[in-house]
Amino acid sequence: MAARDRYSRKLECAKCGHAGFAEVSETDDRRTSGRDFKIDEMPRGFSTERQSPDPRKHMMKCRCGAVFRFEQDTVYAPGGEPRR
Numbered sequence: 001m002a003a004r005d006r007y008s009r010k011l012e013c014a015k016c017g018h019a020g021f022a023e024v025s026e027t028d029d030r031r032t033s034g035r036d037f038k039i040d041e042m043p044r045g046f047s048t049e050r051q052s053p054d055p056r057k058h059m060m061k062c063r064c065g066a067v068f069r070f071e072q073d074t075v076y077a078p079g080g081e082p083r084r
């Protein structure tokens with residue numbers, strides 16, 4: 001029940017093009033509103049600007065100074081549920 005999903009996600013800065021893969025985990029219970037999102041391993045050159053349990057609100061900061069959402073327009077939906 002309390003299992004967590006682990007996956008890696010590519011982060012790409014729209015400003016300077018710097019990219020890297022973050023290892024993240026979140027709860028696999030999709031009925032809860034909070035996904036308990038957590039970054040386990042941060043790729044080089046990126047840092048957390050503002051922590052959030054929701055990856056769509058979690059703000060990342062690139063080494064160039066650009067700030068962007070961890071989860072942007074790409075859809076994360078292994079269970080269906082398209083959203084943008």
Ligand SMILES: [Zn+2]
Nearest residue numbers: 013016062064
């Ligand atoms: Zn950048």
